[in-house]
Amino acid sequence: MMAEACIGLALMALAWILISYSLFLANNDIRTEMAARYAAWHQGASGDGTAVTASQVDQYFFFQSGLSTVSSVPPALIGDVITGNMPADSGNYSPDSSGGDGPFKVKVTFGVSDPNSSSNPFPFDLLKTHVPFMPDSMMATYSVSSTCQWDGTGETWRSPGKALEGIWNTLKDTVTSTIKKML
Amino acid sequence: MNKIDSSDKFKLAGHIEGLRSDQRGSLTLLAGMMVFLVTIFSIIAFDTNMAIYRRIVAQNAVDAAADSAALWQARGCNMLQQLNNLHYDVDTAACIAEGVAAGACIASDALLAAELAADVFFGAGEALRPIRIGTCFVCDTLPWIDYGQQLFYKAIMPVEQAIVDITPFLAFGYANACAYGSGANNVFDSALQTIEEGVSLIPGVGDLSGSGVSSAIGNVLGDIPIYAMPLDPTSLELYVDKKDNDGSPPLNWPEGVGIAGEVAGDIGCEDAEPAPPYPESQESAQEAGWDGDGTWGWNDQYYFGHPGYMTWIAGVTNRDELLHLGNLAWLNGGMKNSNYQQNGEQVSKLMWTGPANGNSGGYSKFQIPAYIAIASSQIEGTPVICHGDVDAQGKLIKVYLPGKTPGDDFLIYH
Secondary structure, three states: OHHHHHHHHHHHHHHHHHHHHHHHHHHHHHHHHHHHHHHHHHHHHOOOOOOOOHHHHHHHHOOOOOOEEEEEEOOOOHHHHHHOOOOOOOOOOOHHHHOOOOOEEEEEEEEOOOOOOOOOOOOHHHHHOOOOOOOOOOOOOOEEEEEEEEOOOOOOOOOHHHHHHHHHHHHHHHHHHHHHHHO | OOOOOHHHHHHHHHHHHHHHHOOOOHHHHHHHHHHHHHHHHHHHHHHHHHHHHHHHHHHHHHHHHHHHHHHHHHHHHHHHHHHHHHHHHHHHHHHHHHHHHHHHHHHHHHHHHHHHHHHHHOOOHHHHHHHHHHHHHHHOOHHHHHHHHHHHHHHHHHHHHHHHHHHHHHHHHHHHHHHHHOOOEOHHHHHHHHHHHHHHOOOOOOOOOOOHHHHHHHHHHOOOOOOEEEOOHHHHOOOEEEEEOOOOOOOEEOHHHHHHHHHHHHHHOOOOOOOOHHHHHHHHHHHOOOOOOOOOOEEOEEEEEOOOOEEEEEEEOOEEOHHHHHHOHHHOHHHHOHHHHHHHHHOOOOOOOOOOOOOOOOOOOOEEOOEEEEEEEEEEOOOEOOOOOOOOEEEEEOOOOOOOOHHHOOOOOO
16 A cells, blocks of 8 residues: 555655656746747847846846856858758857848747756756656756847947948848858 | 356456546646647737737837838938028128128229319329229129129029929938838838728628739739838928028128119229229129129029928738747638628638638638737927028827818917
């Protein structure tokens, strides 16, 4: 009697761990999408391409701090739309070359990189729990991410100098992206 | 032949009695059922999360597209306003310079008269001559100023027209880039699937997803790389036109000023070196390749106007739900019997006995639905006028749909 009770409770405990962790990530996946929109919009509206920080994103969108990262990724340009090839998310991309003209594409990631780290908060630490009679609790996904792209709405070319610079950047980006995709 | 003796009967009865009272394993069974139910509800929660996520992606994409389009319209209007302001400033400078030159021409007449009078009465006319010659130098700039103004006008107007023509394409292109970068799928695919899903909810209509018409439309339109589009394509235009000005200087510089200067210069500077402004300077200007309109003064047109609001649409296509469980027939058992759909409750549902998955039975499998989203934007700031502030900027606004007739449109500029 006691053995069956233990197996039943262990099964329920394992299911609870896996399901609560999975729903936690699924829920935060939605938050990353909202955070990515905010980060991309903020960068576009800043006028000079200033990116939001991870702490700002933590404050506005996530209940747990220190688990999110914000990074700029190459935006889709007109050439990419025509060819249907989304630029790969390069880790070293810097949007500074275009000033505040945009567009800006931001990737927000929430989660941990090392599931075995002793400093992982709940519910990531649950994955290290080994329930008796049950298999390992480790799962394959430890972070979720979303991207969003926004144009440089803060830079409307109000001065002749900015307009000329913006036209040059636009021509350069459009021609470059189109040629790259066609080659 | 084996016989069951009385002791065996007692043993069998004891076993049966033991099975009745044995509750071992019941908790495991209960736990398994609970885990199964919790898993099912968790999958529903996952799919709900996914549906919410996809809905947010669609809305973010269309918002980004609408905001981007408004931005490019604002940039176009700001460039036009800057060129209008430059045009106005050049006209103002030309107005002042031509007025000064014409005044010098007229002054040369007065100086000539003074020179002649001084020569007659005092014999000192030569003393005033250098002043008159200096005045004639200024007078001689008159046609150059007029030609310069006309040359500038001819140069700046095509540039402004190019901005008017190109801006809608840039707005459309970058709106699509932002929608694409934000995760939108082909807008035609998204819209068709959304319509199909909506129609399939209407009793008696059934599922259109496999129909030949919608498939053909989807195949054609799905190849066009458009991820966001305005409901009214003409709303991409800047709606600025060349218009006559209000007639006041420097917009309209009267021809009489140049004529007066020309006539006065012909008299006052006739014997002067350099030559009087007309016709020698005109010839010089033409030799230099300056193609004027042959008349004095100007009445330039400027670009006036502002774009209206835009309403954009973008979306995401449907996709399979978690683990593709919606493909399993046991989740759609009742839908397999076509008689059930046709006759409602009069026909009993039959258990599906075909393959456990796949769509061979023509039923509607469960999916994360396609979503389309809508957003409106417009520019705010001073409309494009002959001389004004360069302060146009794009803004997302409450969604406005084009009215049934042009008069019903909700134009809410400013």
